Amino acid sequence: MQFAPTVLTPAEEALRAEVREFLAAELPADHRPALGFAGRHDPHFSRTLAERGWVGMAIPPEYGGHGRSAVDRFIVAEELLAAGAPIGAHFVADRQTAPALLHFGTEEQRRRFLPGIAAGEVYFSLGMSEPDSGSDLASVRTRATRTDGGWTVTGTKVWTSEAHNNHFFAVLCRTSPMEEGSKHAGLSQLIVDLHAPGVTVSPIPYLDGSHHFNEVALEEVFVPGDMVLGELGSGWRQVTSELAYERSGPDRWLSTFPVLREWLRERPDLTDADAAVLGRLAARARAIRHLSLSVARSLDAGEAPAVEAALVKEVGTRFEQDLVEALRDAAETELDQGSGSLFRALLAEAVLTSPSYTLRGGTTEILRSVAAKGLAS
Numbered sequence: 001m002q003f004a005p006t007v008l009t010p011a012e013e014a015l016r017a018e019v020r021e022f023l024a025a026e027l028p029a030d031h032r033p034a035l036g037f038a039g040r041h042d043p044h045f046s047r048t049l050a051e052r053g054w055v056g057m058a059i060p061p062e063y064g065g066h067g068r069s070a071v072d073r074f075i076v077a078e079e080l081l082a083a084g085a086p087i088g089a090h091f092v093a094d095r096q097t098a099p100a101l102l103h104f105g106t107e108e109q110r111r112r113f114l115p116g117i118a119a120g121e122v123y124f125s126l127g128m129s130e131p132d133s134g135s136d137l138a139s140v141r142t143r144a145t146r147t148d149g150g151w152t153v154t155g156t157k158v159w160t161s162e163a164h165n166n167h168f169f170a171v172l173c174r175t176s177p178m179e180e181g182s183k184h185a186g187l188s189q190l191i192v193d194l195h196a197p198g199v200t201v202s203p204i205p206y207l208d209g210s211h212h213f214n215e216v217a218l219e220e221v222f223v224p225g226d227m228v229l230g231e232l233g234s235g236w237r238q239v240t241s242e243l244a245y246e247r248s249g250p251d252r253w254l255s256t257f258p259v260l261r262e263w264l265r266e267r268p269d270l271t272d273a274d275a276a277v278l279g280r281l282a283a284r285a286r287a288i289r290h291l292s293l294s295v296a297r298s299l300d301a302g303e304a305p306a307v308e309a310a311l312v313k314e315v316g317t318r319f320e321q322d323l324v325e326a327l328r329d330a331a332e333t334e335l336d337q338g339s340g341s342l343f344r345a346l347l348a349e350a351v352l353t354s355p356s357y358t359l360r361g362g363t364t365e366i367l368r369s370v371a372a373k374g375l376a377s
């Protein structure tokens, strides 16, 4: 495991300033910040951001993207998250589906989906988890059987974020029966249209009553043969490499940052105790940011820092939660979602939603296992 020290170049710092200027102009001064990458679905904002070239940054120009570095993408994501911008519509497709299509997709699939993703207009969900398969993804039971011209898919996916708003999802399913001693074999990924006949999307309300994720039932859904993503039977290898990509970015440690910002805005005169809280949080954020930036540099160098990425998510998501608890203690305030104080309203939202951060994208225990195995090998 290695985290090489790195700093931003003057050109990268200039990009940051540009993004800040854009956000100051685009977001109304009184906008309610979204918490994290899944915070709010706003297609208009996604398209406007894309027009500036800040969606699909890592997609090559021949597919409608901008061929920028992972570090440039990191800088833009960091600013968007810190400002609480509504990036929920495009973020998962941009972060996860686009690299998967570039690595494993056919030329036809890339030409069909990547330009729309880069334009901030085509949105994807992730169809991995099932009622009895979360951490143990290899045990998925959704199955696809061959039919004329493609596949028939039957099964149930759960916790499918934004399936009610998105267009497609990449479904991990079994395309051949499980064999004794090889449960990772026989799994494949299919790109499924969320509006196809036989697909039923039902809400699973969040703790605060909001609608973010869903159960998606697939009842003999026809999927054309050209919608197999990657090689048949390589689904396990593909999703694990995809997960490595999604674990290390600023979206894993900045989700609750807007709460801190509002606290400081509403409390201009810090006590010594407040300053100590702020100092501890800032020091941790700075250290995690270095680790996360270092992973982005290493991606740009063509490396595959899966173990480092798992570690960043483990420390990053714990930080997101600890920040909420630290501010709750420091502010000594009652939780109130309908409060006239933006800080109190955001704090209440964060208390209800942040427990999920150490589950989504791989639980803390699973990430520790990945990191420990990486250290041992």
Ligand SMILES: Cc1cc2nc3c(=O)[nH]c(=O)nc-3n(C[C@H](O)[C@H](O)[C@H](O)COP(=O)(O)OP(=O)(O)OC[C@H]3O[C@@H](n4cnc5c(N)ncnc54)[C@H](O)[C@@H]3O)c2cc1C
Pocket (backbone or CB within 6 Å): 125, 126, 127, 128, 129, 130, 132, 133, 134, 135, 136, 158, 159, 160, 161, 162, 213, 356, 357, 359, 360, 361, 362, 363, 364, 365, 366, 369
């Ligand atoms: C906000 C949110 C959004 C999500 N969005 C999506 C989505 O869009 N698409 C999707 O497919 N999934 C999504 N998920 C599901 C998420 O990936 C799973 O919740 C996660 O993988 C854990 O699976 P599980 O909930 O079945 O828990 P389980 O796997 O049952 O785990 C329960 C507990 O046991 C522990 N545990 C399990 N196995 C081990 C082990 N081997 N060693 C040590 N401890 C272990 C876990 O760490 C956890 O604490 C989302 C989840 C959340 C919270």
